[in-house]
Amino acid sequence: MDKVFARFIEIFGPAIDRREVPPSSLERYKDKLPPKLLEYWAEHGWGGYGEGIIWLVNPQDYEAVVSSWIENTPLHSQDSYHLIARSAFGDLYLWGEKTGASLTISSVSSQYVFHKNNFTKAELDAELQGFILSRRVASNDFNDLFKPAQKKLGSLKHDEMYGFFPALMLGGSDSLKFLKKVSAVEHLIFLAQLTDLEPYFFSEVPT
Structure with missing residues (x-):
């Protein structure tokens, strides 16, 4: 295990609901995602960390999900994006084949942070490791609700997340009372249909 991923596990803890990555997936993404990420996949699989607060x-x-969020937005023309990680509450970390970790979407609020980057293939491994090292438990914990949600609703599996009902974009309340454990893919696609995706005030805006 390299020092970067060792630090990630030191921060979040060991994987839960780990799944082995088949050779077909490593082959599928070998020219689309950084070699270092594929190396992590091969060694550590896909799984949840921080007891499921963040998932690779x-x-x-x-x-x-990616298509639902960005297909009809200016983001779609910026790069070819792949979702490489997500939080328990639907923060989506997208990787651009040329621009690296340049797009994050908060599905709860339908807002995004975009940075205009351009990396050589040789630089993308370092960008990936920077992304891994910069993850934090607190920044993935919506309103400090993860532990209470886990206690009330149970731990998440790899295809699950915590979602608000009614959704916040429909006027729902962001309290534990209105959280449910839901299918991640289904819920994320549902949220994408509720309102237009908008940039945070501090985000760059694609042109």
């Missing part, structure tokens, strides 16, 4: 995922499972 199979991008193929989330292709429809």
Whole structure:
């Protein structure tokens, strides 16, 4: 295990609901994602960390999610994006084939942070490791609800997340009372249909 991933596990803890990554997936993404990420997949699989507060995922499972969020936005023309990680509450970490960790979407609020980057293939491994090292438990814990939600609703599996009902974009309340454990893909696609995706005030805006 290299020092970067060792630090990630030191921060979050060991994987839960770990799944082995088949050779077909490593082959599918070898020219689309950094070699270092594929190396992590091969060694550590896909799984949840921080007891499931953040997940390293199979991008193929989330292709429809990515399309639902960005297909009809200016983001779609910026790069070819793949979802490589997500939080328990639906923060989506997208990787651009040329721009690296340049797009994060908060599905709860339908807002995004975009940075205009451009990396050589040689630089993308370092960008990936920077992304891994910069993850924090607190930044993935929506309103400090993860532990209470876990206690009330149970731990998440790899295809699950915590979602608000009614959704916040429909006027729902962001309290534990209105959280449910839901199918991640289905819920993320549902949220994408509720309102237009908008940039945070501090985000760059694609042109």
